[in-house]
Amino acid sequence: MDTAENMRKIPRQSRAQDTVDVVLEAAAQLLEASGEAGFNTNAVAERAGVSIGALYRYFPDKQSILRALALRETEAHRRAVMAVVEDGAPGLARDRAIIRAFVQAFAGRNRARRIAASAMLAQADHAELAARFSAAEEGIxxxxxxxxxxxxxxxxxxxxxxxLRAAVLEGADFLQSQAFEDELVRLGRAYLGYVV
Incomplete structure (x- = not known):
């Protein structure tokens, strides 16, 4: 499922893409501030400073906004992982850098991340999602x-x-902690046979 499947109209001009970006950013802010209870298309349009008609031009309902938000963040995370795979991460081991990229997705907006991820996963093609990150598995x-x-x-x-997914969906308060990152790195290294 790509972002286009969630949208009524695909933004072709930079101004239209800016509108979509503003709507998605407003959605993330609203979710983080109010959770699902305060999340509806009118509230998103108001927070974004766009008309409800402009919002509906691109998103047919609030679920499509949630899925598009999750897919936008998934793609940003995929690019961050690919940068680590291709160029490394100065001062960090590759495994730690990849884990850290995931943990830092959604810019620390854990409440927004949980809600958007739940909406996306409910209708996702999981094989397609996994394929986006297959390059990170190569060369291990x-x-x-x-x-x-x-x-x-x-x-x-x-x-x-x-x-990682369980920590997001369960709202674990340690998601962005150093201890959680360390345990994930330890898990991977132990599986690979390194002394940890």
Missing amino acids: LDANGQPLTRVQAFVLSRAVHGA
């Missing part, structure tokens, strides 16, 4: 310098991703 080596099999890469990535 175990402690002996051997590449992981496809099955091993799947188990490792889903174990880490599962813990």
Whole structure:
């Protein structure tokens, strides 16, 4: 499911894209401030400073806004992960940098992240979502310098991703803590056979 499937009209001009971006940012702010109780299309349009007609031009309902918000953040996270895979992260090990990129998604807006992620996951093509991050699984080596099999890469990535997803969806207060990041890194390294 891509962002286009959630929208009535695809923004083609920069002004239209700016409107969509403002609506999504307003949605994130509103979710973080008020949660689902205060989240509706009128409130989003008001916070974004756009007419309800302008909002409906791009989003047919509040669920489409939530899914588009989650997909926007998923894509931003994918780009951050790919930057780590391609260029590394100065001063950080690759595994830690990838985990940190995920933890920092949604710019620390954990309430907005939980609500948007729940909406997206309810209708997502999970294989498609996983495929967006498959490049991060390539090139992982175990402690002996051997590449992981496809099955091993799947188990490792889903174990880490599962813990991250659960922390988001359950609203864990430690999601952005150093202790959680350290445990995820330890899990991955232990699976790869490194002494931790």
